[in-house]
Amino acid sequence: MSYLLHIDSSARGEASVSRQVAQSFRDQWQGPVVHRDLAAAPVPHLTAAGVTARDIDPARHTPEQAKAQALQDELIEEFLGAGAYLFTVPMYNLSMPSAFKAWLDQILVTDRTFTHAGPSPAAGRPALLISARGGSYGPGAPREGFDYLVPTLEAVLGHEDLLGLDVTTVTPELTMAPHAPALAALLPLHEASMTSAHTHARTLATTFGAPRAA
Numbered sequence: 001m002s003y004l005l006h007i008d009s010s011a012r013g014e015a016s017v018s019r020q021v022a023q024s025f026r027d028q029w030q031g032p033v034v035h036r037d038l039a040a041a042p043v044p045h046l047t048a049a050g051v052t053a054r055d056i057d058p059a060r061h062t063p064e065q066a067k068a069q070a071l072q073d074e075l076i077e078e079f080l081g082a083g084a085y086l087f088t089v090p091m092y093n094l095s096m097p098s099a100f101k102a103w104l105d106q107i108l109v110t111d112r113t114f115t116h117a118g119p120s121p122a123a124g125r126p127a128l129l130i131s132a133r134g135g136s137y138g139p140g141a142p143r144e145g146f147d148y149l150v151p152t153l154e155a156v157l158g159h160e161d162l163l164g165l166d167v168t169t170v171t172p173e174l175t176m177a178p179h180a181p182a183l184a185a186l187l188p189l190h191e192a193s194m195t196s197a198h199t200h201a202r203t204l205a206t207t208f209g210a211p212r213a214a
């Protein structure tokens, strides 16, 4: 049976805003879930053995290539077996946590999860990307244009030439406001962003509907 693949990457455990918003989604979600916590159990970075294994007959793999290939196979099968996706990817240094990038690098494999000859096997499946951030990067913010996470992930996860998922992004922002006196004036904006994020997540859990067959 198809399932929701829930991938976490915040290093902050239960204090993570991204994870808390994901919990609002999960509270409403009906159906099986496979959960992978990349902070608790990071997947290794892609190695030379992992890259070269992709282009060599498995019968000729070195032990290192066979091991690297087995990891990719496990992660790719888990990815392709899902009918819907929930990703929590907080902003770290204007980009994504390296733990999430390591996972992406393991599963983005030509002719397995995407192809140059048509839609990806996962094309059209719904995905929610939740990305908390300490600041604000929206229109009019002083750091507008400095968010290199959402555009990158919306391309990798959502572009029809890559994974082709049907991505919705939720960005609870200004999460530093409750902790930094200098940002106290921004607290109302933070609180509004949090309310909106939790509401959006709860709503999406019902509109995603039953996971599609893999």
Ligand SMILES: Cc1cc2nc3c(=O)[nH]c(=O)nc-3n(C[C@H](O)[C@H](O)[C@H](O)COP(=O)(O)O)c2cc1C
Pocket (backbone or CB within 6 Å): 010, 011, 012, 015, 016, 017, 018, 019, 090, 091, 092, 093, 094, 095, 132, 133, 134, 135, 136, 175, 176
């Ligand atoms: C290593 C690290 C780097 C961060 N870099 C940024 C950043 O570039 N911009 C920003 O707005 N917030 C940054 N933050 C703040 C986090 O985005 C913020 O704490 C957010 O709530 C983290 O998501 P989480 O609550 O889901 O863990 C950073 C936090 C950490 C731990």
